[in-house]
Amino acid sequence: MNPSSHLEVTVGEIGEKAVIAEIVGAAPSTRNGDDAAVLSHASPNSRTVATTDMLIEGRHFRRDWSTPEEVGKKAITANFADIEAMGARPISALLALAAPPDLPVEFLRRLAMGIDESVSEFAAELVGGDVTQSERLVVSVAAIGELGGNRPALTLDRARAGQKVVANGLIGHSAAGYALLERFGRAGVPEHLDPLVEAHCAPTLSAGRGVVARSAGVTSMTDNSDGLVVDLGAIARASQVGIDLEKDAIAPGPLLIEAGELLDVDPWSWVLSGGEDHTLLATTSGPAPSGFRTIGKVTRSREVTVAGEKPAHVTGWESF
Amino acid sequence: MNPSSHLEVTVGEIGEKAVIAEIVGAAPSTRNGDDAAVLSHASPNSRTVATTDMLIEGRHFRRDWSTPEEVGKKAITANFADIEAMGARPISALLALAAPPDLPVEFLRRLAMGIDESVSEFAAELVGGDVTQSERLVVSVAAIGELGGNRPALTLDRARAGQKVVANGLIGHSAAGYALLERFGRAGVPEHLDPLVEAHCAPTLSAGRGVVARSAGVTSMTDNSDGLVVDLGAIARASQVGIDLEKDAIAPGPLLIEAGELLDVDPWSWVLSGGEDHTLLATTSGPAPSGFRTIGKVTRSREVTVAGEKPAHVTGWESF
Numbered sequence: 001m002n003p004s005s006h007l008e009v010t011v012g013e014i015g016e017k018a019v020i021a022e023i024v025g026a027a028p029s030t031r032n033g034d035d036a037a038v039l040s041h042a043s044p045n046s047r048t049v050a051t052t053d054m055l056i057e058g059r060h061f062r063r064d065w066s067t068p069e070e071v072g073k074k075a076i077t078a079n080f081a082d083i084e085a086m087g088a089r090p091i092s093a094l095l096a097l098a099a100p101p102d103l104p105v106e107f108l109r110r111l112a113m114g115i116d117e118s119v120s121e122f123a124a125e126l127v128g129g130d131v132t133q134s135e136r137l138v139v140s141v142a143a144i145g146e147l148g149g150n151r152p153a154l155t156l157d158r159a160r161a162g163q164k165v166v167a168n169g170l171i172g173h174s175a176a177g178y179a180l181l182e183r184f185g186r187a188g189v190p191e192h193l194d195p196l197v198e199a200h201c202a203p204t205l206s207a208g209r210g211v212v213a214r215s216a217g218v219t220s221m222t223d224n225s226d227g228l229v230v231d232l233g234a235i236a237r238a239s240q241v242g243i244d245l246e247k248d249a250i251a252p253g254p255l256l257i258e259a260g261e262l263l264d265v266d267p268w269s270w271v272l273s274g275g276e277d278h279t280l281l282a283t284t285s286g287p288a289p290s291g292f293r294t295i296g297k298v299t300r301s302r303e304v305t306v307a308g309e310k311p312a313h314v315t316g317w318e319s320f
Numbered sequence: 321m322n323p324s325s326h327l328e329v330t331v332g333e334i335g336e337k338a339v340i341a342e343i344v345g346a347a348p349s350t351r352n353g354d355d356a357a358v359l360s361h362a363s364p365n366s367r368t369v370a371t372t373d374m375l376i377e378g379r380h381f382r383r384d385w386s387t388p389e390e391v392g393k394k395a396i397t398a399n400f401a402d403i404e405a406m407g408a409r410p411i412s413a414l415l416a417l418a419a420p421p422d423l424p425v426e427f428l429r430r431l432a433m434g435i436d437e438s439v440s441e442f443a444a445e446l447v448g449g450d451v452t453q454s455e456r457l458v459v460s461v462a463a464i465g466e467l468g469g470n471r472p473a474l475t476l477d478r479a480r481a482g483q484k485v486v487a488n489g490l491i492g493h494s495a496a497g498y499a500l501l502e503r504f505g506r507a508g509v510p511e512h513l514d515p516l517v518e519a520h521c522a523p524t525l526s527a528g529r530g531v532v533a534r535s536a537g538v539t540s541m542t543d544n545s546d547g548l549v550v551d552l553g554a555i556a557r558a559s560q561v562g563i564d565l566e567k568d569a570i571a572p573g574p575l576l577i578e579a580g581e582l583l584d585v586d587p588w589s590w591v592l593s594g595g596e597d598h599t600l601l602a603t604t605s606g607p608a609p610s611g612f613r614t615i616g617k618v619t620r621s622r623e624v625t626v627a628g629e630k631p632a633h634v635t636g637w638e639s640f
Contacts, residue, residue, distance in 0.1 A: 034406065034475050035401075035402040035403075035406055035476075036369045036371035036403055036405070038406060039367060039369070041367065041368065046361070047361065048358075048359040048368045048464065049358050050357050050412060050414055051448055052415070052416045052449055052460070053450045054416035054417075054418060054452055054458075056454045059454070060452070082355040083355075085355040086354065086358065092370060094370055094371065096373065096374035096416075097374075127370065128370060128371055129372055130372050130373045132374055132379060134376045134458070135456065136454065136455065136456075138374075138376075138418065140372070140458070140460035142416070143356075144368065144464065153354075153358045155354050156353075156354055221355075222355055
């Protein structure tokens with residue numbers, strides 16, 4: 001079978017069993033194939049951490065914007081970021097996939113390859129799933145992590161006034177990439193702004209940073225999924241504190257500034273209210289953990305501010 | 321707010337936060353509300369079991385056929401049956417829900433109430449989720465269970481010739497219910513055939529039967545989700561054995577016979593190839609475990625047969 005004829009084979013033509021075989025072939029695990037997957041715990045004194053995040057075609061990704069691999073990677077990053085944000089180690093992912101019958105098998109295989117590449121970075125596996133039919137592609141992933149030892153998980157409610165706010169990863173890049181895609185489409189975005197587009201289509205996460213942060217004594221943690229102000233606001237609310245961000249530490253970098261000029265958009269809006277970067281955001285009494293930088297401090301104000309001022313852009317991602 | 325005006329409020333009107341509050345209010349858990357849920361292990365020497373199963377409106381349920389509670393219950397049963405089929409105890413569920421903006425809030429709340437009722441039967445909880453927007457309602461659940469002790473999980477591959485095949489629960493009722501709904505709609509089905517319709521809209525599962533079966537020394541187990549012949553065929557293939565079913569033990573009962581006459585359908589087709597009953601099917605060298613009945617025996621033939629004959633109806637559920 002040559003690649004071009006191969007592209008035209010659809011999931012409807014090969015049927016459910018072959019679809020599952022394609023996914024399992026691209027993202028293999030010895031734990032897959034039974035009614036459910038059995039996961040051993042590496043450390044005897046451990047807890048299980050679980051989360052789920054769903055991507056819908058046309059809402060979280062578009063097939064003309066993202067490669068299939070990127071869709072798979074984004075689904076894993078969105079889930080594993082929530083596991084890392086508890087200070088836990090992602091060990092497994094489950095994939096519930098709904099696909100239109102005319103979806104090319106090649107798309108499905110590449111999506112599974114993207115999942116495999118992402119989970120492999122974490123030494124995790126795709127251990128099970130479900131496949132069904134729908135008009136729009138739906139990629140629903142659930143992730144399971146392991147939290148070793150007796151220390152508490154890194155919840156939202158332990159930030160205390162006087163602590164530092166630290167971050168690991170990009171802020172605002174995904175939203176800028178989305179804005180560029182909306183205006184230019186994937187092919188039309190100026191090449192040197194590609195990193196922004198990639199940050200949207202396949203945000204990355206540095207494996208193990210959550211565990212590092214927990215070891216370093218971080219007090220609370222979340223990830224930047226709904227927008228910086230909204231996500232830090234969740235920590236502030238749960239911890240009954242405020243957060244003041246350092247303007248210089250979060251100021252838009254050259255790429256964001258250039259994209260802002262090109263689109264006539266204030267790049268601060270992407271920094272403050274863009275989400276989907278999946279950057280880890282944490283609070284700590286100690287120095288910033290390895291890989292993290294300081295971006296602000298915890299206050300008693302009960303508000304999220306930038307250099308003491310109410311931020312200009314506060315609206316985050318809303319599903320409805 | 322009176323109940324009738326309440327019915328007209330949609331999820332699009334109340335927004336994401338209020339939608340989440342409705343779900344969490346109807347299916348509460350102290351583990352919910354952070355980036356991910358932290359689950360302790362009841363027994364120190366345990367493993368985690370994980371699975372996922374997705375229901376799509378129009379494919380796995382219809383809003384004019386099922387109550388919202390039934391949709392929630394079906395989603396939990398489909399998932400927890402896979403956990404029980406490993407011999408494990410379901411402890412948690414995650415819900416990724418995609419809903420059209422015009423979905424009534426009341427539907428959502430009742431769906432969550434159905435989930436809560438189902439998980440409560442298992443002393444389990446809805447511990448987290450994700451909410452997003454789509455044209456069609458998508459209910460994607462992932463379930464996590466705990467497998468205590470050192471014995472192996474009940475996989476598909478340990479059936480041995482000479483063992484009994486045992487079952488707990490109804491066989492063919494869900495498929496008969498579906499056929500009745502297709503012909504008559506929910507309101508038009510003769511009242512005394514309601515149990516068949518209920519078996520389709522909200523199949524039930526006897527909590528803890530999987531753990532009982534594992535304690536009793538059952539060798540392999542699965543659930544009847546794709547059809548009796550298909551699901552037992554999965555055990556036969558994985559174990560490199562055959563299975564011969566006793567005709568009398570699986571023969572259609574009075575309800576199936578009557579539905580068959582009404583619809584001019586051979587009720588054996590529902591018994592042999594209807595799925596979605598989520599009845600536990602197992603093999604054992606000992607007596608049938610508590611709550612299970614014997615329906616056949618494991619053979620050396622490498623085929624699934626009924627009284628030694630090739631079954632008349634073998635096609636199970638196929639997603640594409």
